[in-house]
Amino acid sequence: MLFSSIPFLFYFLPIVISVYFVVPFRFKNFVLLISSLIFYGWGEPLYLIFMLISITQGYVFGLLIEKYKHSKWSKVFLTASVLFSLIMLGVFKYADFFIENFNVLTGMSVVTLKLVLPIGISFYTFQILSYAVDVYRGDASAQKNYINLAAYISMFPQLIAGPIVRYRDVAEQLDKRTHSFEKTSDGIRRFTVGLAKKILIANILGELVDAFKASEEKSVLFFWIYGIAYMLHVYFDFSGYSDMAIGLGKIFGFDFMENFNYPFISASITEFWRRWHMSLGSWFRDYLYIPLGGNRVSKLRFLFNIFVVWMATGFWHGAAWNFILWGLFFAVFLIIEKLFLLKFLKKANFFNHIYVLFLTLVSFILFDNTSLKSAVYYIGGLFGAGNIDFVNSETLYYLLSYAVLLFVAVIGCTPLPKLCYSKVGKTSVGKNVYCIIEPLLILGILVICTAFLIDGSFNPFLYFRF
Amino acid sequence: MNKFKSIFTIALAFLFIFGFTFASVITPDKEISVTENSKLQQFPDLSLSFDFSKNIFSELKNNSNSIKGFTESFEKYTQHQFVLRDDFRKLKSDFVFDVYMQKDNNGYFMKNGYIFKNNNLLNLKNIEANTDRIEFYYNNLLSENNKVYLSIIPDKNYYLADKTALRLNYDRFYDIVLSKLDFAKYIDLSDKLTLDSYYLTDTHWRQEKIINVADFLISEMGAESTEDNVEILSTNKRFNGIYARQNFFETDGDEMLYVTNSVLKDAFLFDNTENVQMPIYNFDKIDSSEPYDMFMSSAKVGLVTLERREATTGKELIVFRDSFGSSIGPLLLSGYDKITFIDTRQILPAAIKNHVEFTNQDVLFLYSTTVLNDTNEFN
Numbered sequence: 001m002l003f004s005s006i007p008f009l010f011y012f013l014p015i016v017i018s019v020y021f022v023v024p025f026r027f028k029n030f031v032l033l034i035s036s037l038i039f040y041g042w043g044e045p046l047y048l049i050f051m052l053i054s055i056t057q058g059y060v061f062g063l064l065i066e067k068y069k070h071s072k073w074s075k076v077f078l079t080a081s082v083l084f085s086l087i088m089l090g091v092f093k094y095a096d097f098f099i100e101n102f103n104v105l106t107g108m109s110v111v112t113l114k115l116v117l118p119i120g121i122s123f124y125t126f127q128i129l130s131y132a133v134d135v136y137r138g139d140a141s142a143q144k145n146y147i148n149l150a151a152y153i154s155m156f157p158q159l160i161a162g163p164i165v166r167y168r169d170v171a172e173q174l175d176k177r178t179h180s181f182e183k184t185s186d187g188i189r190r191f192t193v194g195l196a197k198k199i200l201i202a203n204i205l206g207e208l209v210d211a212f213k214a215s216e217e218k219s220v221l222f223f224w225i226y227g228i229a230y231m232l233h234v235y236f237d238f239s240g241y242s243d244m245a246i247g248l249g250k251i252f253g254f255d256f257m258e259n260f261n262y263p264f265i266s267a268s269i270t271e272f273w274r275r276w277h278m279s280l281g282s283w284f285r286d287y288l289y290i291p292l293g294g295n296r297v298s299k300l301r302f303l304f305n306i307f308v309v310w311m312a313t314g315f316w317h318g319a320a321w322n323f324i325l326w327g328l329f330f331a332v333f334l335i336i337e338k339l340f341l342l343k344f345l346k347k348a349n350f351f352n353h354i355y356v357l358f359l360t361l362v363s364f365i366l367f368d369n370t371s372l373k374s375a376v377y378y379i380g381g382l383f384g385a386g387n388i389d390f391v392n393s394e395t396l397y398y399l400l401s402y403a404v405l406l407f408v409a410v411i412g413c414t415p416l417p418k419l420c421y422s423k424v425g426k427t428s429v430g431k432n433v434y435c436i437i438e439p440l441l442i443l444g445i446l447v448i449c450t451a452f453l454i455d456g457s458f459n460p461f462l463y464f465r466f
Numbered sequence: 467m468n469k470f471k472s473i474f475t476i477a478l479a480f481l482f483i484f485g486f487t488f489a490s491v492i493t494p495d496k497e498i499s500v501t502e503n504s505k506l507q508q509f510p511d512l513s514l515s516f517d518f519s520k521n522i523f524s525e526l527k528n529n530s531n532s533i534k535g536f537t538e539s540f541e542k543y544t545q546h547q548f549v550l551r552d553d554f555r556k557l558k559s560d561f562v563f564d565v566y567m568q569k570d571n572n573g574y575f576m577k578n579g580y581i582f583k584n585n586n587l588l589n590l591k592n593i594e595a596n597t598d599r600i601e602f603y604y605n606n607l608l609s610e611n612n613k614v615y616l617s618i619i620p621d622k623n624y625y626l627a628d629k630t631a632l633r634l635n636y637d638r639f640y641d642i643v644l645s646k647l648d649f650a651k652y653i654d655l656s657d658k659l660t661l662d663s664y665y666l667t668d669t670h671w672r673q674e675k676i677i678n679v680a681d682f683l684i685s686e687m688g689a690e691s692t693e694d695n696v697e698i699l700s701t702n703k704r705f706n707g708i709y710a711r712q713n714f715f716e717t718d719g720d721e722m723l724y725v726t727n728s729v730l731k732d733a734f735l736f737d738n739t740e741n742v743q744m745p746i747y748n749f750d751k752i753d754s755s756e757p758y759d760m761f762m763s764s765a766k767v768g769l770v771t772l773e774r775r776e777a778t779t780g781k782e783l784i785v786f787r788d789s790f791g792s793s794i795g796p797l798l799l800s801g802y803d804k805i806t807f808i809d810t811r812q813i814l815p816a817a818i819k820n821h822v823e824f825t826n827q828d829v830l831f832l833y834s835t836t837v838l839n840d841t842n843e844f845n
Contacts, residue, residue: 185472
């Protein structure tokens with residue numbers, strides 16, 4: 001089930017909210033669990049079994065890790081839990097990648113498994129991994145209530161596309177959380193903004209990307225339009241989903257971490273990755289980079305650590321070489337910045353932003369093309385490779401047709417709208433006007449989004465394949 | 467103040483969501499969308515069963531697939547049966563054109579009162595499949611004494627003057643089709659038509675504007691037009707064609723005119739597959755969901771013959787056609803005693819032989835660019 005769908009907005013959510021707020025507190029986690037299982041099973045009924053198995057192993061091993069925390073068995077149980085999680089993820093997501101590459105290298109013809117990737121497996125597996133490690137490290141106590149742990153891992157607001165919620169961040173909220181008009185209304189506002197980002201910006205930019213790919217007469221300008229549109233499409237799709245997840249979390253009394261912080265205003269790639277998919281970045285930092293030694297090691301080891309972490313980051317996004325290259329692409333620039341470039345970037349105002357935007361544009365083209373040949377073709381097209389025209393009538397058509405949307409998207413990915421809105425809201429007149437205008441605006445956005453949903457067709461989130 | 471804003475936000479959002487949920491549940495389901503001229507998804511069935519004597523994994527998988535099928539259909543059902551569906555679709559259309567100022571909504575746009583649909587993508591797979599079938603009909607149905615002609619009707623986008631609009635690569639399209647179907651003499655209609663030859667709100671051409679086209683085809687096929695007393699009559703009805711009905715452009719629609727002449731007054735139309743006579747112009751269809759079906763009582767009949775009661779020309783014509791053939795068909799009778807119209811989307815080639823003996827008739831393959839490029843339905 002998608003957040004941006006009629007069944008979710010007008011059937012699932014009203015029922016869940018009604019039941020959730022009616023039942024006493026001690027049953028609220030149970031309601032969340034059941035509704036999350038229905039949410040997940042709606043799209044993937046068979047793979048509910050695998051998620052429940054993953055949750056159960058996390059629960060059992062979590063208790064065992066804590067019970068034997070003063071003995072070597074704690075590490076054994078941690079290892080078992082981590083291996084179980086990684087094997088599950090590996091089999092479903094990466095087995096065919098390894099088999100295909102093994103076949104290429106050896107000339108053999110081992111049959112691939114052709115398993116359908118369970119939706120959200122990368123997200124909930126990482127949550128279970130972080131839970132086991134946090135219990136082992138003593139950063140969190142093992143959850144004795146199976147319902148509570150299952151509710152945390154399967155919670156539908158963030159189950160299928162994040163943010164990756166650490167157990168220790170929500171442990172207390174599972175047992176004690178408050179609900180208030182203000183929190184619920186904040187949640188509704190956040191959810192609505194995310195819905196608008198997804199439906200009114202991301203989806204339509206996706207149409208432009210599709211039009212580019214279907215075009216038989218691409219021009220240099222069309223390649224640039226595609227690159228910019230795709231970059232913005234991924235941002236609004238993913239950050240919109242995160243907003244919806246955070247908003248829904250608030251409605252149910254949870255505070256999830258932020259996942260995006262205006263990444264396109266970054267002045268370096270280092271800064272970009274502190275603003276983009278922050279829950280994933282911090283996960284890899286805490287559970288891979290720091291255990292490897294981080295930057296408190298020799299220079300050679302430090303370079304090795306960066307490469308390992310970014311290769312894993314790329315690989316997490318998809319079982320294909322272009323994702324690994326995408327991760328390594330960033331590794332190279334992160335290293336260059338760490339070694340010497342960062343101090344120059346800090347002084348090079350404006351050019352530092354162009355540098356970041358250009359590199360991220362190229363990286364997303366790599367991200368979008370599982371075939372390296374087509375990635376090279378698309379990147380080459382930016383510079384006129386293939387003897388193509390700079391512009392043609394088809395390009396002009398799409399540029400004129402999507403100009404307003406592109407403008408809205410470019411402004412929307414900066415803090416400018418929020419800054420202006422907040423500034424007006426701080427005045428006494430603004431405060432009073434917002435009391436009426438803001439709720440009406442939220443209603444208006446909901447109405448328009450509903451109109452698009454009714455008129456449109458299937459619109460899955462990009463990060464579902466993870 | 468904050469509390470008031472919070473409560474007001476919650477109230478409005480929940481009223482909207484819960485209100486429309488309730489309304490959609492209690493409102494009876496509709497079967498057809500009049501505006502879209504299509505069936506609407508009904509509430510899907512879900513049947514689950516578990517036979518413990520069978521393999522547990524295959525039983526789980528079967529039930530899982532049943533649930534998936536149900537959920538997919540349910541999603542479509544909720545979209546199709548949503549209360550005030552057309553109003554929401556109009557709102558979306560207005561937002562796309564007035565706020566985002568996009569050039570089209572779902573590929574449709576309006577220019578100088580005409581509604582167009584973007585058709586810029588050359589579908590080589592469809593073109594190959596369709597030309598293969600036409601070649602098959604030529605090789606397997608026709609005799610060596612048939613004189614064979616081909617004419618491809620440009621869609622109205624061909625005559626769009628706007629150079630910034632998306633257009634099919636017509637040069638490439640015609641090159642591919644004509645080089646494949648080189649067994650037929652090609653009759654080029656492109657300079658016999660203008661944008662004015664087409665309806666404002668529909669994909670089809672206007673019968674009253676293609677009298678010259680029919681005469682041209684007749685003369686190119688070596689026949690002679692014998693009609694006189696040509697009259698253009700009005701049905702006194704306006705209609706919204708398929709393009710208007712699927713969108714929400716402001717339009718007065720099209721006036722439905724038709725042509726009659728001395729030949730048609732003494733001719734009859736016969737459905738060979740159902741063995742029934744039909745009116746050449748079926749005026750009951752004007753108020754139906756597809757008013758263009760008025761011409762030759764609908765395009766959705768596999769094989770019909772239009773015949774003069776008294777033969778005078780000694781010539782017969784067979785037309786392999788799509789829906790464009792329905793309106794030009796009556797005008798072509800001016801050059802022939804009998805015309806057989808074959809729509810191979812509605813009849814199998816083997817069945818054609820039961821009704822038509824191919825001897826020395828003129829044979830015309832008459833298709834639109836839209837059908838050859840956008841569809842793949844020839845039997």
